[in-house]
Amino acid sequence: MATYDPFRDIDRFASTLFDPRRGPRRMPMDLYRDGDHYVLTADLPGIDPGSVDIDVDGQLLTIRAERTLSSGDGVKWITREREAASFLRQLNLGQGIDTEAIAASYSNGVLSVTIPVSEKAKPRKIEVVADGSPSTITASESDQPQPIDQ
Template sequence: MTLMRFDPFRELDRLAEQTLSAGTRAFRSMPMEALRRGDEFKIFIDLPGVVPDDIDLTVERNVVSVRARRAPAHQEGDEVIIDERPYGEFSRQLFLGDNLDPDRLSADTRDGVLELTIPVSEASKPRRVALGSGSTTEDGAGSKTASASASGRATAS
């Protein structure tokens, strides 16, 4: 297999892509998938070729920031034939809703994928509310009044 040094049509495609996607280049270099699995959110960020030591993950309030650095493979003295791989520093911010617990966020990286696990906060999980029984009492004037139970339902007679 040989590598072409110059393909005018491929070069034109590459230049058009760079020009039209200048604002989305960081997004393209860190594609993401987010999903809810039970009581936690899973976020998968593709970071091929990035070693774990070159990933900075910070959480401040409800903002998760991911910074990654990828260095080019070529070294001084190498003759670069084709270089289409993005390298440099890339970053992405995720804004978490109030229903998530950023204090219990965990992260792992495997096979070039950064996996974030963010549990749903305890206060946001659905909980069962016990229904109380309503009771009727008489006030001093002999009229019956309804009393509200813990569930907010009232009974009257």
């Protein structure tokens, strides 16, 4: 009679998630709106900034990064917990984003990506004329585009 061991399944799942040979890892990130642009910050400690690759294909923003570890000749490791790894994150930007003006910087292990809202998507005042006296209506915040994390 076979017995079910839930810890075996948890261990197999954890080793799949954390094994660097099994493909890219997700990078922890924050995303917030600050005025007329979004700011994405992602933790990428130990990454060479030259290995960071950011692409925009249509409305899909893709961030890739590689962490490589050097091992000099004659080195005898006592412990080695940091491993080489690939990182990947993709976001669907939706409509209303100025993809031509996206900018990125890397400092102290944190990647910052600034994603501006396009001029067409910004709130604007619309003048309403009723019986010869103008009044204004402002587009609501809920009409604004929102990046979607995938």
